Amino acid sequence: MKRNYCLSLVLLALFGMAAPYSVNAAENVPSSQSTQQAKKITGKVVDAAGEPIIGASVLVKGSGTGAVTDIDGRFSVEAPVGSTLEVSFIGYKSVTIKVTNATAYNVTLQDDSQALDEVVVTAMGIKKERKALGYSMEDVKSDELMKVKTANPISSLSGKVAGVNITQSSGAAGAGAQIILRGGTSGSEGKDNQPLFVVDGLIYDNSSSVIGNSAFDGSTRSASTTSNRLMDINPEDIESMSVLKGPAAAALYGSRAANGVILITTKQGKEGMVEVNINSKFTSSWVKDLPKVQTEYARGFMEDLYGANKEYTGTSFNDFAYTSWGERTNAKTYDNIGDFFQTGNVFDESASVSGGSKNSKFYLSGSFYDQAGVVPETGYRKYAFRFNGEQKVGIFTFNASAAYSDAHTDRTLTGAGLYGSSGNGALYGVYNWSPFDDMTRYLNEDGSRYRMFGDRLDPWEEHDNPYWIVNKNRIFDDTDRFTGMVSLKADITKWWFLSYKIGLDQYTQTASNRLAANGVLKQVWQNGMMSDNTMRFRYMSHDFMSNMSKRFGDFDLNLLLGATIDETKTDRVSMMAYNFTVPDFFSYANAKDAEKRFSHGASKKRLVGLFGEFRASWNNMLYLTVSGRNDWTSTLPIENRSYFYPSVSGSFVFTEMLHKLGWMSDSVLNFGKIRASWAKVGKDTGAYETATALWPVGAFLNGLVGAGNTWTRGNPYLKPEMTKSTEIGVELSFFKNRLHIDYAYYTNDSYNQILSPRGPQSTGYIFCSINAGNVYNKGMELSISGIPVQTKDLSWEVGFNMAGNRGTLDGLPDGMDVMYVTDVQYAGAQAASFNGGDFMAIAGTKWKRNEDGKLILDENGMPTYDSALSAVGNREAKFTGGLNNTLTWKGFTFNMLWEFRVGGDVINGTRYAMDNSGVSRFSGDVRNRPLTVEGVDAEGNAVSHTWEADKTYVFNGVEKSGYNIIKDYYQTYYPKNTRNYITEVNSLRLRSVSLSYDFPKKWLQRVGFVKRASVSVAATNLLLFTNYDGDPEVAAAGAGVGGSSSVGFDYCGVPATSGMSFGLNLTF
Known part of the structure; x- marks a missing residue:
């Protein structure tokens, strides 16, 4: 059954008395x-x-x-x-x-039977027949996106499109998501591997960067989750999302589209009477898969005691420690982890008005989204408004759109905590707090901070209580965004039109910190600290196109010519003050001038492009597309700033020929197409990487204003990154489009990588930009969809997709064997790309082994390790996919979406931290079991050592309790083999399940003014089957650090959530 639910022109039927x-x-x-x-x-x-x-x-x-x-x-x-x-x-x-x-x-x-003649919107907004495409493209319509609505439109694609890898950064309110199509193409920190987003023809910034200054505010921004800016869109406004995966599909967009393109089309008014739509939804969410803790051993440690003559006298319990390696106890325990998290909720309200006539159309909407997070005192709130309009006058068509959003997010520190202090993030504290201490006790009766060890530690040497962090230390950001577009199209003839479009995308984002006095701060921050980091982003584009289409006999020809001018400006201001005269009064006027910091930076980037595309088809059977584009960018040196890249694609609808020749009936195979494409796409770099920038210097010049070089040396010889891509594919439709199969195989070779490796500090710089390295991706994608059952009252639609990608890196210069994506380490491991190895590798340390694979032990019988980092894992999954089922019976629609993952490593930094602190269940189980380590000594002799907790042994020349030797093994030696905390993940997830009911028209006629009405209930993340200890969908640093660098790193973040929602939709 085929229905069009997006129709807004509805005429009341009048029944005659005559027989039909x-x-x-x-x-x-x-x-x-x-x-x-x-x-x-x-x-x-x-x-x-x-x-x-x-x-x-x-x-x-x-x-x-x-x-x-x-x-x-x-x-x-x-x-x-x-x-x-x-x-x-x-x-x-x-x-x-x-x-x-x-x-x-x-x-x-x-x-x-030729329903695949469907017209789709492709690059630059050009409409083409789907069967003419020589590359892979997939559409997701609004009804599919809204079955289980999410605040982040990116998340709505999860599990529905082959080759689209989406990682939700955490379960925090307002948390962003990372998206990569067919593997990453850039290997350096800060380089963007996400696709280009285009909303109604306007390039839309989806940054998720960390806005802050670590030298000022203690790295508080990189220690909290961030949003991605696509969340500024109201999902209810989206009509469809089209995924252009390969460079051939996206080449017309130029250097910005080397990673693919996602086209978002928002809703437009329809010809007919005015229609009003109201949506209301409530969601309740809760955390899942929390870490398990041991409840046998108290906080503290067992101290080895020695007499006056250094003779061993036994052990004594000492509680002066935050770790839980103390004595066995039967004291009362507290569920600190479970009690810390609260039930989250979302109120999501939206309304729209649309309508139009033959020559005029409009769409106007407004929405309010209010989320209370599962972490206390966190939340995400957003207002969004949109207007789309169209007016036709003679040969002219005028379009205008405008959107405004205001978003506010309250966050908390997660894992890393504050720079320059012993404090840690709230979630690190939650997971590592002793279960024998009541974590809710963070204040004294007089309202002052409760200090676990009293005056035995200076305040800045302590660990903050998580409740103090979330209640006293505010980390929040505000984003105001406006996007607008005006276009004019002139239909010169029936076969030729000209168009001009001007677009604007601008926002102001302010990230703020308010750290209370007397907390665990740097010593100089003991009277509090505040910082505000503001970024103003402005992107403006001008696009001109000429499009001519003509038919000559059996040939259809099209010629597209165009030009574009893009300009991007950013302006950053960072301010910080500390050591307030009046504690907890957050004002820059409350601090002395010497205790304030100010920083300002700005950038400007311009890109000019000329492009053209020629399309030819013969007899609705053979299709050929050839395109080319030349870009001039301001970010590269003059001799390299102009670069050209072509593409060619074609398709052959072989069933058209077979049916015309009578060689095949369309009753079984009604549509068949083979396609192929080749493309070359360039990619420039960020502003000012060709020159060495200056920054202000004052502290080293007795307060006088001065300037010095930054720590990155510019390279005046940079060339653009280039990507060559090939793709072949086949599409088959059987039984009158009841079964559809789409298969693609592709290769992407990205060379002339613009990297920023570390150099010798003797040069006076830390980093230098260079062209080096090739990132090579190859993979396959398979999509199968069908309608196994279709009757008058019942239909069953099934969609299955799977994809596999392998990304590798080679071509690094001599002496450079690895490229670290980021300096950030989790559990002693880093995201890295190794020369001749995996692009999404994990760098860590390994135990030393001999040629036979046996451990090499030291004189105490403990494993030795190689301190140099090497490849210990690969975060890229071997295969990912989804299974989507939709059952429709009369007015009921039931949907169930499963996702699966095969392979790909995840490092469990949360367990690493909990093992070290002695609160994990694993640390409780192993400490009273004999520890046996087998291997060879330095001479290659086989050795075996066993330690028991209640015995003593000579260790490093002195007697030591077996308990403490076991403790040292799991705190010091066990983590040196990073693989001990890495899991190759397999998982099957019930991503979502929903049930909706559309009320019959005859019921609504009794009301009179309601055209359509439906109710729905949905649940997310209810089931997860995995071999990982937790949820493997993790990105420790959120969506904003190092592109894909934190995917696969699990470190004391907000756990994933499950949710249940209830919705009501009315149309008048």
Whole structure:
């Protein structure tokens, strides 16, 4: 059954008393007597299964009048006897009817076996027939996106499109998501591996960068989760999302689209009466897969005691420690982890008004999203408004759109904590707090901070209580964003149009910190600290296009020519003050001038491009597309700033030939196409990387204003990164489009990488930009969709997709064996790319082994290790995919989405931290079990050592308890083999399940003013089957640090959440 639920022009059906006149798609009804007197004609349009077709067009031929069928498939028009009615709808064969004396007609439309002639929107907004595409492209419509609505449109694609890898950074309120198509192409820190986002033809910034200054505010921004800016869009405004995966699909967008493109089309008004839509949704969420803790051993440690003559006298319990390697106890325990998290909730309200006439259309919407996070005192709140309008005057079509959003996020420190102090983030504290200490006790009766060890430690040497952090230390950001676009199209002739478009995307984001006095801060911050880091982003584009299309016999030709000018500006201001005169009064006027910091930076980037595309097709069978683009960028040196890149793609619809020759019936294989493409795409770099920048220096010049070089040396010889891509694929449709198969194989070779490796400090710099290295990706994608069951009342649609990608790096210069994506380490490991190895590798340390693989032990019998980092894992999954099922029965629609993952390593930094602190269940289990280590000594002799907790041994020349030797092993030696904390993950996840009900039209007619109404219930992340100890969908640093660098690193973050939502949708 095919329905169009996005129709806004609905006419009420009027039923005549005459018996209905039935018409089949293959019939032409003979004419009866003719008259010029128009009369009212009513009827109903249904499909072959008898289901009403909504939005079918019923036109009175030659008169310019007509109607559109309503939700029950009914229509009403005025037409004279003898006239002709034309009935049509996308995906069905059109029908013509001669009007006789009958006043009612039932029309049955038959499926069009060539339904794959569907027109889709491709690069630069150009519409093409899907069968003409020589590359992979997938669409996700609004009804699919909204089955389980999420605040982040990126997350709505998860599990639905082959080759699209999405990682939700955490379960925190307002947390962003990372998206990569067909593997990353850039290997250096700060380089962007995400696709280009284009909203209604306007390039839309999706940055998730950490806004802050670590030298000022203690790295508080990189220790909290961040949003990605696509969250500024109201998902209810989205009509469809189209994924252009390969460079051939996206080449017209230039250097920004080397990683693919995601086209977002927002809703437009429809011709007809004004329609009002209201959506209301409530969601409740809770954390899942929390770490397990031991409840046998107290906080503290067992101290080895020695007499006056250094003789060993035994052990004594000492509670002066935050770790939990103390004595066995039966004291009361507290569920500090479980009690810390709260039930989160979301109130999501939106409304829209749309409508239009033959020449005018409009769409206006507003929404409010309010989320309370599962971490206390955290949340995300957003207001969003949008206007889309269109006006036609003669040969001109004028379009305008404007959108405004205001978002506020309250965050908390997660794992890393504050720079320059012993404090840690709230979540690190939660996971590592002793279960024998009540974590809710963070204040004294007088409101001052409770100090666990009193005056035995200086305040800045302690660990902050997580409740102090979330209640006293505020970390928040505000983002105001405006996007606007104005375009003018002139249809010079039927085959030639010109268009001009100007677009603007600008936002101001302020990230703020307020750290209370007397907390665990740097010593100089003991009276508090505040900072505000503001970035102003402004992008403006101008696009001009000329598009000519002509048909010559069996040939269809199209020529597209265009030019674009883009300009991007950023302005950053960082301010910080500390050691306030009046504690906890956060004002820059409350600090002395010597205890304030200020920083300012700005950048400007311009790109000019000329592009062209030639398309040719023959007999609806053979299709060829050739394109080329030349960019001039301001970020590269003059001799290298101009670069050209071409692409070519083609497709052959072989079933068209087979059917015309009579060699094959379309009853089994009704559509078959093979496609191939090749493309070369350039990519520039960030502003000012060709020159060595200056920054202000004052502290080293007795407070005088001065300037010095930054720590990155510019390179005046940089060249653009280039990517060569090939793709071959096949599409098959069987049984009148009841079964569809799409397979693609691709390769991407990205060379001339712009990297920023560390250099010798003797040069006076830390980093230097160079061209070096090739990133090579190859993979496959498979999509299978079908309709196993379709009857009048019941339909079952199934969609399956899977993809696999392997990314490698080679071509690094001599002496450079590894490229670290970021300096940030988790559990002693880093994200890295090794020369000749995996692109998404994990760098860590290893135990030393001999040629036979046996451990090499030291004189104490402990494993030795190699301190140099080497490849210990690969974060890239071998295969990912999803299975989507939709069952529709009468007014009910049930949907279930499963996701799976095969392979790919995740490092469990949370367990690493909990093992070290002695609170993990693993650390509790191993400390009273004998520890046996086998291997060889330095001479290669086989050795074996066993230690028991209740015995003593000579260790490093002195007696030591077996308990402490076991403790040292798991705190010091065990973590040196990074693989001990790495899991090759396999998982199966029930991503979402939903049930909705559309109320029957006859029920709504009793109300009178409600056209459509539905209710829904949905759940997310209810089930997870995995071999990983936790949820493997992790990105420790959020969506904003180092591109994909933190994917696969799990370190004391906000755990994933499950949720249940209830929704109501009304249309008036």
